[in-house]
Amino acid sequence: MSINLENVSYVYMPGTPFERQALKNVSLEIPEGRITAIAGHTGSGKSTLIQQLNGLLKPSDGVVEVDGININEDTVTARMAKRLVGMVFQYAEHQLFEETVEKDIAFGPRNMGLSEEEIQARVREAMNFVNLDYDTYAKRSPFQLSGGQMRRAAIAGIIAMKPKYLVLDEPVAGLDPRGREDLLRKIKALHDKQGITIIFISHNMEDIARLADKVIIMKQGELLLEGAPEEVFEESEVILSAGLMAPKMSLIIESLKTAGMDIEGSAYTIQKGVSLIQDALRRKEKCLQK
Amino acid sequence: MLTEMTLGQFMPGASLLHRMDPRVKIILLFLYVVAIFLMDGHGSYALMTAVTLGLILMSGLSVIMILKSVRPIMWIILFTFIIHLFSTPGEEIAKILAFTMTWEGLDRGFLISLRLILLITASSLLMYTTSPLALTDALEDILKPLKKVGFPAHELAMMMTIALRFIPTLIEETDKIMKAQQCRGTDFSSGSLIRRAKMLVPILVPLFISAFRRADDLAIAMEARCYRGGTGRTRMKRLKVGKLDYYCIACFAVLLSGLAALTYLGI
Numbered sequence: 102m103s104i105n106l107e108n109v110s111y112v113y114m115p116g117t118p119f120e121r122q123a124l125k126n127v128s129l130e131i132p133e134g135r136i137t138a139i140a141g142h143t144g145s146g147k148s149t150l151i152q153q154l155n156g157l158l159k160p161s162d163g164v165v166e167v168d169g170i171n172i173n174e175d176t177v178t179a180r181m182a183k184r185l186v187g188m189v190f191q192y193a194e195h196q197l198f199e200e201t202v203e204k205d206i207a208f209g210p211r212n213m214g215l216s217e218e219e220i221q222a223r224v225r226e227a228m229n230f231v232n233l234d235y236d237t238y239a240k241r242s243p244f245q246l247s248g249g250q251m252r253r254a255a256i257a258g259i260i261a262m263k264p265k266y267l268v269l270d271e272p273v274a275g276l277d278p279r280g281r282e283d284l285l286r287k288i289k290a291l292h293d294k295q296g297i298t299i300i301f302i303s304h305n306m307e308d309i310a311r312l313a314d315k316v317i318i319m320k321q322g323e324l325l326l327e328g329a330p331e332e333v334f335e336e337s338e339v340i341l342s343a344g345l346m347a348p349k350m351s352l353i354i355e356s357l358k359t360a361g362m363d364i365e366g367s368a369y370t371i372q373k374g375v376s377l378i379q380d381a382l383r384r385k386e387k388c389l390q391k
Numbered sequence: 392m393l394t395e396m397t398l399g400q401f402m403p404g405a406s407l408l409h410r411m412d413p414r415v416k417i418i419l420l421f422l423y424v425v426a427i428f429l430m431d432g433h434g435s436y437a438l439m440t441a442v443t444l445g446l447i448l449m450s451g452l453s454v455i456m457i458l459k460s461v462r463p464i465m466w467i468i469l470f471t472f473i474i475h476l477f478s479t480p481g482e483e484i485a486k487i488l489a490f491t492m493t494w495e496g497l498d499r500g501f502l503i504s505l506r507l508i509l510l511i512t513a514s515s516l517l518m519y520t521t522s523p524l525a526l527t528d529a530l531e532d533i534l535k536p537l538k539k540v541g542f543p544a545h546e547l548a549m550m551m552t553i554a555l556r557f558i559p560t561l562i563e564e565t566d567k568i569m570k571a572q573q574c575r576g577t578d579f580s581s582g583s584l585i586r587r588a589k590m591l592v593p594i595l596v597p598l599f600i601s602a603f604r605r606a607d608d609l610a611i612a613m614e615a616r617c618y619r620g621g622t623g624r625t626r627m628k629r630l631k632v633g634k635l636d637y638y639c640i641a642c643f644a645v646l647l648s649g650l651a652a653l654t655y656l657g658i
Contacts, residue, residue, distance in 0.1 A: 118402055157570050188574040195564075196571040198596035208593065212576025244600070258575060 102168045104131040104154055104186070104266060104300075109163035111149050123149040125322045126163070131266070131315075136292050136299040138309040138330075141319030142344030147302045148191075150319065151268050154300070155186035167266070184213075187264025191271045194243075194251035202228070202246070202254050203239040209262040220261075227257040231287055249280035253287070260291070267291065269301040273308070285312065310334065310348040310369040318343055334369045350374040357381075401522050406451040407635065408520040413529035415636040419643050420517050426650055427509050434653040436502055442646060443509050443516075450520055460515035461508055468504045475500035523555040525630075532630060545621025553609070561602060568597045 111124040123146045131137050131154075141147045152158040153165050156172045156179075165172055170182040190196065199205035203224055210220045228235050231253040238246070243254055252272075259267065272288060273281040289312055292299045303309050309316060309330070316333040318326040320343040326333045334340070337347040337355060346352070351369040354377060358364050364381045368374040403409075408416070427439060447457050461468070481495030521529075531548030538544050569579070572593045579590055 118404075152570070155574065157573065184576075188571070190567060190571045190574075193571070195597055195601060196568055196575075196593075198593045209575035212578075262575065 102133045104168075105129075105164075105166040106150075106153065107164045107166070109153055109160045109165060111146075111153065111158060112161045113149075115161065123322050124153070124160070127322075127324050128163075129317060129324055129327055131298070131300055133265075133298050134296065135314040136289075136301070136312050137315040137317065138313035139300065139302045139317045139319065140304065140306065140309060140343075140345055141325075144321075145319040145343070146322040147319055148270060149322075151188070151270060151300065151302065154266070154268055155188055156183045157188070184262075185265040187259045187262055187267045189256050189259050189267070189269040189272060191274055192252075193255035193259075193272075194248065196258075197243040197251060197255055200242060201240050202233065202243050203235075205243050205254065206258045206261050209258050213262060223261040223263070224257075227261040228254075230260060230291070231257045232283070233257065249276050249283070252276065252280070253284065256284075256287075264297065266298045266300065269299070271302050271304070273303070273305075281308075288312065304345075306334075306346060306348040306369075310350070318345065320344075330369055331367060335367060354378075402452055402456075402519050403522075404451050404520065406449055406520065407639075408446065408450045408516065410635060411639055412630055412632050412636045413521050413525040414532050414630055415632060415639065416517055416521060417526075417529050417533060419639065420513060422643070422647070423513055424510060426647060427506055427513070429654075430650055431654060432657060433502075434656075435650050436505055438646075438649060438653060439509055440505065443512055446516055447512065450516060452519055457512055457515060457519065461511050464507065464511060468507050471507065472500040472504045475503055524552060527551045527555065528626075528628075528630060545624070549621070557602075557605065560605070561598070564601055565594065565598055568594050 106127055106129050109124055109127045110122065113119070113121045113123055127146075127150065139147050139150065149158060153160055154167070156165070159173050167182040167185055170178055172179050172183045197205050199208060206224045206227055207220050210223050215223070224239075225235050228239065233250060233253055238250070238254075243251060246254060256269075256272070269288065273284050276284060285308060288299060288301065291297050299312075301312070313330055316326070316328065316330050317324065318333065318340060325343050326336060326339060334347045334351045337352060340347045348369040350371055350373070351367060354364060354368050354374055357378070362378075362381055363384060364377050366377060368377050430436065430439060444454075447454055450457075476492055476496040476499075477490040479493055479496035479499050481493035484492040484494060484497065486492070518526075527548045530551070531544050534542060534544040534547070569577075573579075575593075577590050577593060579587065582590075
């Protein structure tokens with residue numbers, strides 16, 4: 102099962118002087134059970150792309166399928182399929198509105214028509230998951246929380262709906278380093294422990310390198326690169342043309358290679374890079390000893 | 392969605408009407424409207440209709456789009472037409488119950504409807520070809536003489552500018568919040584009226600919070616740049632009445648005298 106886009110195009114404000122094509126013939130697959138990262142320069146169509154995934158925007162042309170069901174048909178099954186996809190917008194804390202954190206997180210599950218006990222259980226579970234202590238924070242106003250806590254409360258509101266696919270638009274934007282680290286770890290855990298398929302947008306290639314199983318790079322509304330991170334990050338020139346930078350580690354490895362260092366393979370995470378360099382140095386030492 | 396809405400009705404372009412000084416445009420429009428109200432006789436109507444059509448063609452905008460601006464007052468126009476059709480005394484066309492349709496009524500009704508349509512199209516032409524910012528700037532300039540009697544022209548214009556500036560931002564924000572709440576299962580399109588009204592809370596609360604935050608930020612940013620109201624402020628883009636505007640004023644004067652002549656001759 103997966104989310105499939107087939108030749109999806111999207112035009113904003115068609116038929117006016119403000120007409121703008123945000124997506125051009127995008128076809129891609131987002132496999133279940135993976136972490137997929139979407140990267141691209143501002144205005145490359147990332148946000149438009151993810152809004153196609155649960156029918157917030159209907160494609161001007163093309164088909165979007167979730168688990169094999171075309172979500173833009175007007176049927177009950179299509180509506181159910183849309184619900185499989187949870188969406189966390191950029192600056193998710195701006196959507197908080199209830200009097201207490203607990204009520205806000207319960208908003209989604211309540212709209213799903215769950216029983217009161219089930220809602221309670223889900224709220225507790227979700228808060229627990231994002232590291233908001235239930236006894237301390239449940240009865241507080243969401244507006245008394247810190248920025249990072251607000252973000253986590255907002256994400257908990259989506260997690261409590263137990264989506265099969267979770268889409269996050271720049272989840273760590275505007276957080277301090279510790280907040281970023283915490284949240285990224287939480288997202289990884291969501292995938293590892295709860296088996297939720299993650300799709301996230303990020304500008305930070307280091308974050309992408311660390312988390313993603315699959316990378317999608319967008320440029321001016323078109324799909325530029327798609328594939329496993331090691332394949333995609335090989336193409337550092339192409340990535341640069343999209344206004345992005347490949348992860349620093351893969352750039353370092355590449356320039357070491359061109360400088361004549363004997364490195365085998367490629368690396369985009371710091372750990373892998375360090376071990377590659379160590380291997381190369383060891384080989385060099387052995388050569389010298391001989 | 393919501394973001395697919397145009398602010399006001401401004402459609403960017405480079406036509407003569409777009410390039411005119413907004414102050415001149417506003418004043419000419421004002422006179423134009425007065426002329427439409429004062430004119431009488433078929434000749435004047437024909438002339439004004441031709442001129443208005445000419446202006447629409449000159450603006451480079453689609454005629455259909457401009458005629459669409461008449462739609463909101465369609466019913467009013469129809470209503471006046473029918474009232475005139477039945478209430479003007481004269482030669483009878485047909486009789487429906489106690490009401491008599493007359494040829495004179497048909498004529499009057501037609502002219503009055505045309506007058507309304509001309510009024511709306513002429514003013515929407517101004518809105519279509521002038522950016523909201525240019526409009527407020529022009530208003531400030533036109534109202535400047537009233538400052539002497541304590542009328543806060545600059546403050547009013549600044550408030551309008553800010554309000555206009557934030558309409559698209561707030562629309563975008565509303566759109567985003569609506570989508571976010573939609574993702575949490577809010578359904579805006581079904582259910583009873585009370586249920587739907589309740590569904591506004593998750594939108595309005597975040598919207599108000601962000602609007603206040605923006606207002607606060609803006610106030611601080613303005614103060615940090617030493618904004619102290621209108622006195623002594625200069626402008627980056629100064630409005631200037633150019634050659635083009637004088638031509639237009641001249642053409643307009645010719646048009647008015649033509650109208651006056653037609654009215655005098657009773658055509």
